[in-house]
Amino acid sequence: MTDYKAPLMFIAGEWTRGSGQPTEVINPATEEILSSLPRATADDLDRALASAQKGFERWRSMSAEARCDIVMKGCRILRERADEIAPRITLEQGKPVGEAKLEIIRAASIVEWDVNEGRRAYGTIVPSDPGFNRFGLRLPIGPVAAFTPWNFPISSPGRKIGAALGAGCSVVIKGSEETPASVVALVECLLEGGLPADVINLVFGEPAMVSSHLIASPIIRAITFTGSIPVGKHLAQQAAAYMKPAVMELGGHSPVIVFDDVDPAVVAKQGVAGKFRNAGQICTAPTRFIVQDKVHDAFVDSFVTAAKALRVGNGLEEGVQMGPLANPRRLQALEGFVADAVAKGAKVAAGGNRIGNRGYFFEPTVLTDIPEDADVINLEPFGPIAPVIRFSDFEEAIAIANRLPYGLCSYAFTSSQARSYELAHRVESGIMSLNHYGTSQADTPFGGVKESGYGREGGYETLDAFMITKFISQKVSV
Numbered sequence: 185m186t187d188y189k190a191p192l193m194f195i196a197g198e199w200t201r202g203s204g205q206p207t208e209v210i211n212p213a214t215e216e217i218l219s220s221l222p223r224a225t226a227d228d229l230d231r232a233l234a235s236a237q238k239g240f241e242r243w244r245s246m247s248a249e250a251r252c253d254i255v256m257k258g259c260r261i262l263r264e265r266a267d268e269i270a271p272r273i274t275l276e277q278g279k280p281v282g283e284a285k286l287e288i289i290r291a292a293s294i295v296e297w298d299v300n301e302g303r304r305a306y307g308t309i310v311p312s313d314p315g316f317n318r319f320g321l322r323l324p325i326g327p328v329a330a331f332t333p334w335n336f337p338i339s340s341p342g343r344k345i346g347a348a349l350g351a352g353c354s355v356v357i358k359g360s361e362e363t364p365a366s367v368v369a370l371v372e373c374l375l376e377g378g379l380p381a382d383v384i385n386l387v388f389g390e391p392a393m394v395s396s397h398l399i400a401s402p403i404i405r406a407i408t409f410t411g412s413i414p415v416g417k418h419l420a421q422q423a424a425a426y427m428k429p430a431v432m433e434l435g436g437h438s439p440v441i442v443f444d445d446v447d448p449a450v451v452a453k454q455g456v457a458g459k460f461r462n463a464g465q466i467c468t469a470p471t472r473f474i475v476q477d478k479v480h481d482a483f484v485d486s487f488v489t490a491a492k493a494l495r496v497g498n499g500l501e502e503g504v505q506m507g508p509l510a511n512p513r514r515l516q517a518l519e520g521f522v523a524d525a526v527a528k529g530a531k532v533a534a535g536g537n538r539i540g541n542r543g544y545f546f547e548p549t550v551l552t553d554i555p556e557d558a559d560v561i562n563l564e565p566f567g568p569i570a571p572v573i574r575f576s577d578f579e580e581a582i583a584i585a586n587r588l589p590y591g592l593c594s595y596a597f598t599s600s601q602a603r604s605y606e607l608a609h610r611v612e613s614g615i616m617s618l619n620h621y622g623t624s625q626a627d628t629p630f631g632g633v634k635e636s637g638y639g640r641e642g643g644y645e646t647l648d649a650f651m652i653t654k655f656i657s658q659k660v661s662v
């Protein structure tokens with residue numbers, strides 16, 4: 185039996201239950217209660233804010249190298265504990281334990297990259313008139329408020345915490361209330377690595393209350409959020425009201441354009457692995473498969489065969505390839521997407537239904553012949569559902585890909601270099617993968633365009649949102 189450690193908040197240097205009304209954490213594979221979850225009141229948040237202010241003064245005054253040593257030690261502990269933490273992620277989020285372990289390693293790699301970027305946060309020296317020095321200093325912006333989702337419960341907090349700490353900022357993070365033990369594990373490792381206790385504060389609570397309280401506080405100087413477009417728009421408005429910069433990593437509806445000069449069976453088989461990873465609950469998931477006429481039917485056949493062969497079940501069981509959806513809201517949404525598409529004339533080529541009546545399991549689903557007004561090809565499905573759309577020529581594929589207000593990630597498969605070049609320049613997305621389904625790593629920029637948000641996490645841009653450039657002009661003598 186895997187142990188599930190009851191999650192606590194970390195406020196002002198103490199693990200605490202806080203004073204709010206607790207809620208429950210549910211195992212999505214069994215619908216059993218795993219634990220109760222403490223929630224913060226406004227007073228708890230104020231203590232976290234005051235602590236973050238003190239932590240900021242402490243952390244910013246250390247050298248980047250000293251900060252790096254501490255955080256790297258925390259990451260080593262995280263890597264060492266991956267086997268112990270992974271089943272807890274599976275218990276609260278549902279993903280297969282192998283995927284959970286990979287997510288932990290990815291979280292460590294992201295935080296390591298980010299904190300090392302702090303050592304390379306060079307400023308600029310500007311050519312000056314004789315007797316003058318002019319330079320741009322890069323300085324940490326101040327305490328950061330971070331809000332993270334349930335789909336990547338440890339790597340998403342890793343992106344926020346890593347970049348803030350790398351920049352020299354302290355953090356108040358609100359982890360997902362549905363998957364709290366994952367972020368708790370990350371914070372524990374960083375603290376054991378030597379992170380000063382007031383540099384990080386971890387809270388849970390009623391999301392709207394927590395976000396509005398933190399964003400409005402004059403202590404908080406920057407906001408970072410990963411989640412849905414509607415919530416992102418709301419938080420961005422609140423941040424704008426206080427003139428605070430924000431990173432908004434929001435939803436996607438990634439097109440996958442498959443041309444007829446590639447083997448459709450290979451692209452379909454790899455597509456099934458990409459699509460159904462984390463039960464499709466990934467903002468960069470391959471979502472609309474846009475397949476050229478000549479290979480459309482062969483692509484669908486291979487995709488359906490591979491989708492039907494997936495083993496769906498409790499992520500703790502050996503050999504399971506896809507776990508349950510993370511919560512009943514997703515189950516309801518998926519049932520709605522299928523019903524809407526079918527009512528409008530789409531065909532179900534695989535799946536389409538809930539599996540059983542205990543646990544939030546849903547069949548890997550493939551839809552074809554989908555009318556343009558079906559919700560599934562207009563709204564982010566965030567689940568194990570693959571709509572396949574047919575196209576004839578290049579311009580039509582570009583038009584379909586760019587039709588939606590989303591612009592996070594895109595994929596295309598072609599043997600033509602010329603076409604790849606055009607796709608790279610013309611498909612509207614912040615990330616594009618050509619001829620494979622991988623997306624961004626710690627060392628590459630991650631973020632969207634259009635309504636998928638703004639700001640970048642990872643890559644050499646990773647600290648940008650959490651640093652200011654201060655221009656210094658010095659006359660060498662009075």
Ligand SMILES: O=CCCC(=O)O
Nearest residue numbers: 335336465466467468
């Ligand atoms: O689901 C969105 C986050 C994906 C990632 O961090 O790579």
